Amino acid sequence: MSTEANFIQQLTNPKTKEKAFLELLNRYQKRLYWYIRKIVVTHENADDALQNTFIRIFNKIETFKGNSLLTTWMFRIAHNEALRLLEKQNKTHLASLDEIQPQYLKDLTQDNYFNGDELNLKFHQIINTKLTNKQRIVFNMKYFDDLSFREIADILEINENTLKSSYYSAVKIIEDEITAQTNF
Amino acid sequence: MKKFNLHKINKEELTKLHKNDLGMDIPKDYFKTSKSKIMEKVAITQKEKPRVFYLRPSFGYLMAASIIILIALSIVFKYNIKTKNNLNDADVENLANANDEDILINSLFVSDEEMSNFLDNYLVNNLVENVEVMEKEFDNIFLNSIIESDSLIDNYIDDSFVENIIL
Numbered sequence: 001m002s003t004e005a006n007f008i009q010q011l012t013n014p015k016t017k018e019k020a021f022l023e024l025l026n027r028y029q030k031r032l033y034w035y036i037r038k039i040v041v042t043h044e045n046a047d048d049a050l051q052n053t054f055i056r057i058f059n060k061i062e063t064f065k066g067n068s069l070l071t072t073w074m075f076r077i078a079h080n081e082a083l084r085l086l087e088k089q090n091k092t093h094l095a096s097l098d099e100i101q102p103q104y105l106k107d108l109t110q111d112n113y114f115n116g117d118e119l120n121l122k123f124h125q126i127i128n129t130k131l132t133n134k135q136r137i138v139f140n141m142k143y144f145d146d147l148s149f150r151e152i153a154d155i156l157e158i159n160e161n162t163l164k165s166s167y168y169s170a171v172k173i174i175e176d177e178i179t180a181q182t183n184f
Numbered sequence: 185m186k187k188f189n190l191h192k193i194n195k196e197e198l199t200k201l202h203k204n205d206l207g208m209d210i211p212k213d214y215f216k217t218s219k220s221k222i223m224e225k226v227a228i229t230q231k232e233k234p235r236v237f238y239l240r241p242s243f244g245y246l247m248a249a250s251i252i253i254l255i256a257l258s259i260v261f262k263y264n265i266k267t268k269n270n271l272n273d274a275d276v277e278n279l280a281n282a283n284d285e286d287i288l289i290n291s292l293f294v295s296d297e298e299m300s301n302f303l304d305n306y307l308v309n310n311l312v313e314n315v316e317v318m319e320k321e322f323d324n325i326f327l328n329s330i331i332e333s334d335s336l337i338d339n340y341i342d343d344s345f346v347e348n349i350i351l
């Protein structure tokens with residue numbers, strides 16, 4: 001039995017579930033936090049979404065059928081929790097998430113836990129104003145969260161080639177914008 | 185102007201871009217406290233899980249299935265009674281009044297089940313009727329025989345009495 005299968009078995013066994021879940025928390029807490037944070041921006045929102053994510057993982061682990069990697073499944077839950085929180089706060093549909101983006105930079109500069117310099121802010125600005133919603137999510141997942149295209153495709157349930165196209169378009173836009181704005 | 189290459193920036197530049205946090209800070213010991221909070225919440229949801237038996241989903245499904253079966257049975261039962269009653273009231277009356285040929289022709293338009301029900305009823309009714317007729321006949325024969333024998337005895341007594349007196 002593979003290590004992952006063994007770990008999942010521990011997570012679904014009532015006797016070992018709590019211990020295995022703590023292990024899961026240790027392994028993925030930071031990665032999922034930063035993934036969520038890049039979507040919801042503020043620390044408070046990220047904290048809420050992260051807690052909801054792990055509670056959902058704990059309650060739904062028995063329904064995990066192993067059709068994808070456990071990591072992919074957890075990222076999908078985190079992704080949905082982050083979007084659900086934004087939706088709840090903005091009372092808008094997911095499709096109009098692009099409309100929320102102008103709010104992003106306002107939230108970022110007002111966030112007590114943002115300590116970035118001018119370049120950070122510029123980088124955020126480009127990611128969140130020049131990229132489309134899809135390009136931004138794909139770029140964040142690939143560049144910052146080190147997920148493979150296969151994993152991103154599984155999480156977002158989008159064709160892998162479409163993802164690659166979105167990512168490389170995003171990279172080009174960012175490079176062009178930074179080149180134009182700085183003296184690199 | 186040198187073209188900026190996102191994937192070829194040096195470590196210093198990468199640090200500047202804060203690959204890990206993008207300038208997003210977190211409270212001190214956040215991950216430690218968050219871990220405790222999540223574990224607490226998970227423990228609460230675990231405690232909430234054991235529910236009263238009738239609130240369990242499995243019990244709900246059983247109840248729903250039982251209700252559906254009861255409704256279905258009541259409909260089927262009601263329908264059966266209705267069809268039986270209909271046969272007794274109208275169809276059977278027609279069939280009973282018809283001659284043998286008519287019964288045969290009518291039976292072509294009646295289902296086997298209905299036909300067998302009708303025949304059962306028909307047989308039972310006829311048997312009861314016949315038995316009642318036979319009982320009546322027996323009663324009459326018995327009464328007649330008693331009356332007849334009484335009159336014969338009376339006649340015999342009378343005759344013998346007269347004979348005795350005369351003789």
